[in-house]
Amino acid sequence: xxxxxxxxxxxxxxxxxxxxxxxxxxxxxxxxxxxxxxxxxxxxxxxxxxxxxxxxxxxxxxxxxxxxxxxxxxxxxxxxxxxxxxxxxxxxxxxxxxxxxxxxxxxxxxxxxxxxxxxxxxxxxxxxxxxxxxxxxxxxxxxxxxxxxxxxxxxxxxxxxxxxxxxxxxxxxxxxxxxxxxxxxxxxxxxxxxxxxxxxxxxxxxxxxxxxxxxxxxxxxxxxxxxxxxxxxxxxxxxxxxxxxxxxxxxxxxxxxxxxxxxxxxxxxxxxxxxxxxxxxxxxxxxxxxxxxxxxxxxxxxxxxxxxxxxxxxxxxxxxxxxxxxxxxxxxxxxxxxxxxxxxxxxxxxxxxxxxxxxxxxxxxxxxxxxxxxxxxxxxxxxxxxxxxxxxxxxxxxxxxxxxxxxxxxxxxxxxxxxxxxxxxxxxxxxxxxxxxxxxxxxxxxxxxxxxxxxxxxxxxxxxxxxxxxxxxxxxxxxxxxxxxxxxxxxxxxxxxxxxxxxxxxxxxxxxxxxxxxxxxxxxxxxxxxxxxxxxxxxxxxxxxxxxxxxxxxxxxxxxxxxxxxxxxxxxxxx
Numbered sequence: 001x002x003x004x005x006x007x008x009x010x011x012x013x014x015x016x017x018x019x020x021x022x023x024x025x026x027x028x029x030x031x032x033x034x035x036x037x038x039x040x041x042x043x044x045x046x047x048x049x050x051x052x053x054x055x056x057x058x059x060x061x062x063x064x065x066x067x068x069x070x071x072x073x074x075x076x077x078x079x080x081x082x083x084x085x086x087x088x089x090x091x092x093x094x095x096x097x098x099x100x101x102x103x104x105x106x107x108x109x110x111x112x113x114x115x116x117x118x119x120x121x122x123x124x125x126x127x128x129x130x131x132x133x134x135x136x137x138x139x140x141x142x143x144x145x146x147x148x149x150x151x152x153x154x155x156x157x158x159x160x161x162x163x164x165x166x167x168x169x170x171x172x173x174x175x176x177x178x179x180x181x182x183x184x185x186x187x188x189x190x191x192x193x194x195x196x197x198x199x200x201x202x203x204x205x206x207x208x209x210x211x212x213x214x215x216x217x218x219x220x221x222x223x224x225x226x227x228x229x230x231x232x233x234x235x236x237x238x239x240x241x242x243x244x245x246x247x248x249x250x251x252x253x254x255x256x257x258x259x260x261x262x263x264x265x266x267x268x269x270x271x272x273x274x275x276x277x278x279x280x281x282x283x284x285x286x287x288x289x290x291x292x293x294x295x296x297x298x299x300x301x302x303x304x305x306x307x308x309x310x311x312x313x314x315x316x317x318x319x320x321x322x323x324x325x326x327x328x329x330x331x332x333x334x335x336x337x338x339x340x341x342x343x344x345x346x347x348x349x350x351x352x353x354x355x356x357x358x359x360x361x362x363x364x365x366x367x368x369x370x371x372x373x374x375x376x377x378x379x380x381x382x383x384x385x386x387x388x389x390x391x392x393x394x395x396x397x398x399x400x401x402x403x404x405x406x407x408x409x410x411x412x413x414x415x416x417x418x419x420x421x422x423x424x425x426x427x428x429x430x431x432x433x434x435x436x437x438x439x440x441x442x443x444x445x446x447x448x449x450x451x452x453x454x455x456x457x458x459x460x461x462x463x464x465x466x467x468x469x470x471x472x473x474x475x476x477x478x479x480x481x482x483x484x485x486x487x488x489x490x491x492x493x494x495x496x497x498x499x500x501x502x503x504x505x506x507x508x509x510x511x512x513x514x515x516x517x518x519x520x521x522x523x524x525x526x527x528x529x530x531x532x533x534x535x536x537x538x539x540x541x542x543x544x545x546x547x548x549x550x551x552x553x554x555x556x557x558x559x560x561x562x563x564x565x566x567x568x569x570x571x572x573x574x575x
Contacts, residue, residue: 007209008474009184011229012195013530014511015204018235019181021220022157023213024164033106037097045097045104048145052104055144056137057084075281076196083133084141089115104145112138122355132194136168156180161224165213167194182206182224184231186213196280199530206231227512228567265294265536267518268575269543274524275536276335278504282321285328287529295333295387297452297526298504299325301375302341312371318378326386333387335452335504335526337431338375339365340393356466361394366403376411380422389427391452396436401447404428429500433457438490445497452526453490455505459483478507479566481558484520488551491521502526512570514538519551546575 037045064077083089092114096107112134119131156162156175161182167175180203188194188207198205204226216222216233223235265273276297277288288296304313304321313321326334340361365372379390392404405428412422432438433454441451455478460466462483465475477483494501502524507513509528514535517525527535542550550573557566 005215005233007212007215007231007233009206009209009212009229009231010189011226011510012183012188012205012207013199013203014227014534015182015202016223016225016227017161017181017204018223019159019161019221020157021163021216021218021222022160023216023218024156024162024167034103035101035106037101037103042097042101045102045107046094049093049097049104049108049141052141052144053084053090056140057081059140059144060084075283080133080137084137105142108138108141108145132166132168136171139168161222163213163216182226184209184212184224186211199528202530265539267539267542267544267547269545271518271544272523273518273539274502275532275539276333276502276524276526277529277532278509278526279529282325284529285325289329289332291529291532293332293529293532295335296325296329297335297502297508297524298391299334299336301336301339315374315378318375319381322379322382322388323385326382326388329386331387333389335389335391335429336379337391337393338362338372338379356460362392362400362404363394366400366407369407373407373411373414376408377415380408380411380415380426381420383422383424383426388424389429389450391429391431391450393431393454394433394457395430395444396434396440398440398444398447401428401430401444405447431504432490433461433505435462435486438486441490441493441497445493445499448499450500451490451494451502453487453501453503453505455487455503455507458486458505462486477563478513479554479558479563481555481561484516484551484555484558487517487522488520488555495521500524509535511535511538512567515542515547515573516551516554516570518542518544519547519549519554541574543575546573 060077060081064074064081089111092111093104093107096102096110097104100107102110116131116134116138119134156179158179159181160179161184162175162180164183164185166185166187167183183194183198183203183205185194185205185207186209195205195207204224206224206226206229209231212231220233223232225232265275267273274294276295277284277291277293278298278300279285279288279296280300281303285296301318304318322336341364359367376390379388382388392401395401408428415422427449429450429452430437430444430448431454432441432451434457437444438458459478459480460476463475463477463480465472491501501522502508503517503522504526507517508525509531511531511534514525515538518539525535550570553569554566557563557569
């Protein structure tokens with residue numbers, strides 16, 4: 001028998017399924033690449049490209065209409081239309097035809113590849129994972145340049161696990177998702193569009209498996225454990241039975257009925273627990289309210305860069321969005337993280353050698369106070385329409401907090417001079433996402449109102465492991481003992497200061513971590529919407545004392561790097 005082989009990736013949507021492989025082969029087109037066009041031929045290629053762009057926009061508008069029932073999916077497509085009509089993108093392609101005498105297909109491929117590389121170099125994961133927009137648009141335009149040479153790869157057998165290098169957003173939307181048991185891809189991250197759309201449809205999905213496409217064939221039977229992010233290409237019968245051969249996560253359901261009013265979530269021994277939602281788009285706010293979230297623990301305000309055609313949303317555009325979000329949450333607290341961006345997104349001609357350790361987050365904002373103050377004024381103005389909290393990203397020093405407070409004071413004074421007096425006290429908090437910040441909490445507590453742990457960045461900075469680098473992805477492990485001990489220390493310090501402390505990183509959405517986090521001292525989590533109910537159930541099925549005992553056992557096993565034993569212990573612990 002073939003030796004059993006397992007592959008570790010990133011869980012995008014949990015569930016465990018056993019089934020037959022279908023390898024997704026993306027369409028390939030043959031075209032004639034030329035760099036010696038005559039003037040007449042250049043005109044013909046320019047016209048060909050214009051027609052291809054027009055047809056692509058028509059296709060995308062048609063898909064938007066078909067996806068209207070799902071606002072998140074239609075928003076993805078609408079943002080692609082924005083990219084398609086971007087003057088810079090179009091100019092690059094037309095210039096290559098006119099100046100380099102290139103055929104339309106070659107000019108398109110070169111321009112798309114260049115823009116894709118630029119997006120991939122952006123340190124912020126949210127933007128980097130949206131580089132797939134560029135590839136998707138390029139493929140769509142090319143298919144409309146040479147429609148008669150396209151291969152039809154859209155037919156999928158029933159009841160299969162789809163294996164692919166990557167899947168573009170429009171391909172993902174058009175797939176026969178009812179036929180899919182699960183999805184596994186070589187590339188992608190937890191916040192990429194494959195993951196977002198898989199979560200919308202409740203399909204167990206693992207991304208970032210590196211090279212799974214070269215290790216499986218059509219009609220192979222595999223075990224996809226998307227809860228743990230593990231794919232087994234040759235499982236034993238005992239493992240298949242143990243997995244239950246079914247998805248164990250279903251569509252998100254409300255934590256409570258809206259008419260019930262606020263209801264506290266409690267551990268088995270009656271300890272109160274707060275469960276908020278993370279949102280990636282304004283449309284998710286309605287879902288957060290309907291599902292009974294205690295509030296929104298993280299609004300990634302960078303979503304405005306995708307929403308608006310202009311690269312820098314104006315103060316008025318920001319104010320309108322923030323106001324709508326607060327009104328939709330009807331008094332439940334909403335935490336707005338200020339721009340978590342870097343110089344790469346806002347300036348031209350400057351490239352950082354190591355952007356992850358460079359001018360990003362609060363560092364960038366304090367170096368551009370005019371830009372920062374526009375957002376702060378918009379937030380302050382909107383604060384009158386609900387319960388707002390403001391959170392600062394990438395904090396490492398006390399002075400960053402004090403400088404921000406000084407800018408807030410300036411904004412309040414400017415608004416007062418303009419006739420608007422802000423009457424509410426708005427809590428100011430910080431993201432604990434660097435080791436420096438985590439260890440500095442005893443000296444920061446007097447200057448902030450709350451903390452929120454960004455576990456994704458904290459883990460990668462602590463372990464010196466870039467979380468999307470597949471070469472060292474196996475080292476990016478939240479069960480590492482140093483990480484668990486640091487989380488415990490953060491909770492201990494915050495609780496001793498009587499400061500609210502929450503987790504808004506990915507492990508806050510992972511039901512496997514819920515009991516351990518309770519045991520480490522956390523009573524406030526912010527979760528992805530589809531997993532909120534699962535997290536709430538984990539809270540309610542364990543006692544706080546049992547969770548504390550579990551956390552101590554896990555730390556002991558982590559010290560010996562017994563990671564499989566940890567997962568087994570967590571899964572079997574009840575009560």
